[in-house]
Amino acid sequence: MKKILVTGGCGYIGAHTIVDLLENGFQVISVDNNSRSKPNILDGVEKITGIKVKNYTVDLCVFDDTHAVFQENPDIAGIIHFAAYKAVGESVEKPLMYFENNLLSLINIMRCAETFQVPHFVFSSSCTVYGNPDSIPVTEETITKEAESPYGSTKQMGEHIVRQTVSSNKVQSILLRYFNPVGAHPSNMIGEIPLGRPANLVPAITQTAIGKLPQMQVFGNDYPTRDGSCLRDFIHVCDIAHAHTLALNYLIEKRNASNCEVFNLGTGNGYTVLEVIDAFEKVSGEKLNYQIGGRRTGDVIAIYANNEKARQVLGWNPKYDLQDMMRTAWNWEKKLKQEEDIFKRTDARLN
């Protein structure tokens, strides 16, 4: 049973990927300093899989602590590197924090991969590397333009670091460019837990619908799209997760054509913000309280993926549609509310 190290394993995509890896015969350890996540998400992973995953509470920006994890686990057969800050707006306000955290952690993990001769490395990249594309859908060959945010720049630089490092060592790597990951595991045992006010569209929708937020803003309806709101390729987090298992098996089975390949992970369908809101209202039966506001700085107007390469080369076949994404996201939000209400009632009884 091959052991995979998942950095950021307590995060949204990390935890869903750990479930998929475990269900496909891998052994997993997580490294996550929980600065942007909670370790109890791994309890949810255990409820789904029956497997308790160990998390090393380590800051990957500290080389010695990162190195110690590899010394304790000399049998690591592959690394999936999720750990990074990812709030586009925050990155605009604090660029150096983003460059230091996202790039130093990557450099340290790659140094350890080299030192301990870990053969396989999967990097969590993003469609933000394309910037504002001149034509859509984008393929992996679409020229990447100036990133719209420091977050996007860290993903562009991260891809260069991986690509140029593996050309000199034995590590075989894959760069996975996620489009917009949304939704929750159908078991409703794990899902997205935004810290503070959500920046992303779908948690903003579900938190508004459940009453955590009084109202949400649609950031602009004067874009050159079919209804004026931005267009994105929303992809279910479980489809994203399964692509990582397929990517690892692709490398393990030595089917890779080079030591650094790139894949788009999107459904190949674009939906506008207003269409997503409409889909949510139909699935949930809730009327969403939103208003049209001004544009958000750094927003890409329209992007969606050509995903033929991942389909044909990795055998990836995304199976969740927009309705599934809205349904699982809404179920998860309702569960979070139930747990919060139970906590409040218990707290009230004890005080």
Ligand code: WQD
């Ligand atoms: C989507 C659309 C907003 C909130 C994300 C991640 C990034 C990367 C790519 C992985 C935009 C609009 C949002 C709200 C709104 N993923 N919106 N009201 O900006 O495409 O980037 O996917 O690496 O990490 O951040 O996603 O969900 O923030 O925004 O109108 O309250 O929804 O303007 O048009 P984005 P998002």
